[in-house]
Amino acid sequence: MSHKARSLLISLGLVSLGALLVFVLCRQLFIRGVHGEAKLMIGYLHTLERVYRLENKRYEYWDEYYGSNQLGVDSCAQPDAAAEVGFLLPGCHRQSAPPLRYAYRVMKSPSGSYRVEAKSGSDGQGRSVVCFDATQSELWESSQNLEFKRVLSCN
Numbered sequence: 298m299s300h301k302a303r304s305l306l307i308s309l310g311l312v313s314l315g316a317l318l319v320f321v322l323c324r325q326l327f328i329r330g331v332h333g334e335a336k337l338m339i340g341y342l343h344t345l346e347r348v349y350r351l352e353n354k355r356y357e358y359w360d361e362y363y364g365s366n367q368l369g370v371d372s373c374a375q376p377d378a379a380a381e382v383g384f385l386l387p388g389c390h391r392q393s394a395p396p397l398r399y400a401y402r403v404m405k406s407p408s409g410s411y412r413v414e415a416k417s418g419s420d421g422q423g424r425s426v427v428c429f430d431a432t433q434s435e436l437w438e439s440s441q442n443l444e445f446k447r448v449l450s451c452n
Contacts, residue, residue, distance in 0.1 A: 324429065331427050332437075335399050335415040339439045342403060342413045345382045346441075356411045357382045357403065364389065364400035365418025365426060372400045372418075379403075398427050399437075410441040417451075425451065 350356055359376035364386050366372060373389035388397035399415040406412045417427035417435040424431035428451030436449040 335437045339413045349382045358405050362400035365397040369421025413439045
């Protein structure tokens, strides 16, 4: 093998390795951003619930998901309870807003307080809009004291 061919193979190997590293780093950055979106919206819901409780002496709950499509079924119909606390998702009500990745709900916990869930959306075939592996989904849960817990993960 000539010197030129050997140096070309080495260069090609280094470029391939660099491209692989960039892909892995970009994927991790995307995943962290998506997780940040879920945590931010869950924190927002906690704030709304606390303010609602100060004004009305009770929490407001809704069992149906509100937000991203679930198995291709539109979940953008705002529950009355979500409207009551002031939870509005722009992705459901404005065309120019970015598409939603999660659907949210607030459920009553056995202790009498509440817990918030964020579930990744999916299309009609059940393919996830969050996970790189389309057969997986993600579910975040947070209790009233803001303890985040990832119940299902696609990483």
